[in-house]
Amino acid sequence: MTDEVEKKKIEESLKLAQDSEVGSRVLSGKTGFFIRWFAIIMSLFQLYTGFAGELPGYKQLSIHLFFAMILCFVYFPRSKKSPRQGLTISDIILAALGGLTAIYVFANYDHWIMSQGDAATYDILIGGALLVLILEATRRSVSP
Numbered sequence: 012m013t014d015e016v017e018k019k020k021i022e023e024s025l026k027l028a029q030d031s032e033v034g035s036r037v038l039s040g041k042t043g044f045f046i047r048w049f050a051i052i053m054s055l056f057q058l059y060t061g062f063a064g065e066l067p068g069y070k071q072l073s074i075h076l077f078f079a080m081i082l083c084f085v086y087f088p089r090s091k092k093s094p095r096q097g098l099t100i101s102d103i104i105l106a107a108l109g110g111l112t113a114i115y116v117f118a119n120y121d122h123w124i125m126s127q128g129d130a131a132t133y134d135i136l137i138g139g140a141l142l143v144l145i146l147e148a149t150r151r152s153v154s155p
Contacts, residue, residue, distance in 0.1 A: 036086050036095055046085055053078035069123070073116040080109030080148055087151035109148065112141040 038046055056078070060071055084106035085098065115137055116123070123134070130138075 077110050077113035081106045083148040109144045
């Protein structure tokens with residue numbers, strides 16, 4: 012009996028560790044293949060900019076945020092009750108919004124730099140949306 016209980020506890024610990032490291036959502040098929048390669052491309056981008064190429068810090072951070080936001084909303088479900096197989100529409104929408112707001116920062120880098128202290132209303136709205144999306148992505152990845 013003791014061996015079975017101990018074995019079960021070890022399995023639960025391993026499952027908890029895996030869920031916190033790579034998310035608790037299991038993706039397969041074309042979606043899993045695409046997301047796996049998306050994560051590999053993120054890693055290659057980080058290695059390239061770390062060793063060979065260099066972007067202005069703001070641009071590099073926005074590209075990193077693009078990858079991280081999409082991966083976070085894809086791999087970490089909204090709650091414990093959310094489905095673990097496949098993606099929900101809300102997760103896809105949040106991943107797209109997170110990715111688009113991060114790319115907006117990259118694409119409008121010069122505009123953001125030149126308008127120091129005098130941000131346009133749409134910049135403030137997009138920044139606020141990005142802040143809320145970052146907080147949601149953090150909540151998903153930190154809390155089980």
